[in-house]
Amino acid sequence: MAGGLYDLIIIGAGPAGMTAAVYAARQKARTLVLARDVGGQLNWTLGIENYMGYQFIEGIELIRKFEEQVRKFPIDIKIGRAIESVVRVREGFSVADVDGTKYLGRTALICSGKRPRMLNVPGEELLRGRGLTYCEVCDGPLFQDMDVAVIGGGNSALEAAVDMTKIAKRIYIVSLTPLTGDNILKEKAKEAPNITIMTECETMEVLGDGMVSGIRVKDLKSGTEQVLEVGGVFIEVGLIPNSDFVRDMLTLNQLGEVMVNCACETGVPGLYAAGDVTNVPAKQIVVAAGEGAKAALQAHQYLQKCV
């Protein structure tokens, strides 16, 4: 077991995990944070206008501030660790990463957030990172003066398309359904002179020999197909919870989110979950941070009762 016995192991270093770490450390809990990256979805967020205390802050800057605060405390932080399993053991929980390294915690907290959903069409796998991306915020500037397609019709897709109006030449929004995003974003997309909106259209294939050169689109109303010649494809069809590693242990809802009660309890004593990976509504930074704080305090109470 690496590092001995921790009071609390936190899986994830997004807003939920980092806030939980600070709360746990302030309770003098021996705390370990294991995560693939620092910041989670904040890495994909350009500007934030609704995290209190900052009228505007870039995602990267907020991560830096969160991390700075976490590192002020004696918290063990291991980044670049993909967790594969959490198992109940006599001492509490054994948490294993993909390399087989195991960590032991008296309690554990799942803050593993969400990841982009795939389209699952031919060409997607082959052209990923070769003009096909799931993060306009990260990769948008690479497509200067090009024609691009944004796949999806919700808020992420509309935000991506509107953002690309300053960078790309032409943007096609290709949505399987009528647009479902917020009205304000729909209006912005409709008003933009370089956005073409194609609803009830299915993306059948991403085309390209080495790099993206287009997409094959089927109009579901007429049944006709056409090829859009684009150099970039942004897949913005939503997010899925990173809950696979507790699938067999915990109750998940139909979206794959970990079911918790208002005390962030999962139903397994000593095992908590917080943030976007859970069924708690409103997937926002302030909510994830608040839930992380709550979960850490609940874990502390649990540990107090156990001694």
Ligand SMILES: Cc1cc2nc3c(=O)[nH]c(=O)nc-3n(C[C@H](O)[C@H](O)[C@H](O)COP(=O)(O)OP(=O)(O)OC[C@H]3O[C@@H](n4cnc5c(N)ncnc54)[C@H](O)[C@@H]3O)c2cc1C
């Ligand atoms: C493009 C975009 C823009 C957004 N804009 C805003 C905004 O303006 N305002 C706002 O309030 N919210 C915004 N959000 C939502 C906000 O980013 C999320 O609600 C918030 O980041 C959720 O925090 P979290 O800690 O629960 O999860 P995440 O941020 O998803 O962090 C998850 C953490 O878990 C880690 N992890 C995942 N799986 C594993 C594993 N198997 N093993 C180890 N570690 C793992 C990840 O590496 C990461 O550290 C935006 C989201 C996106 C995608």
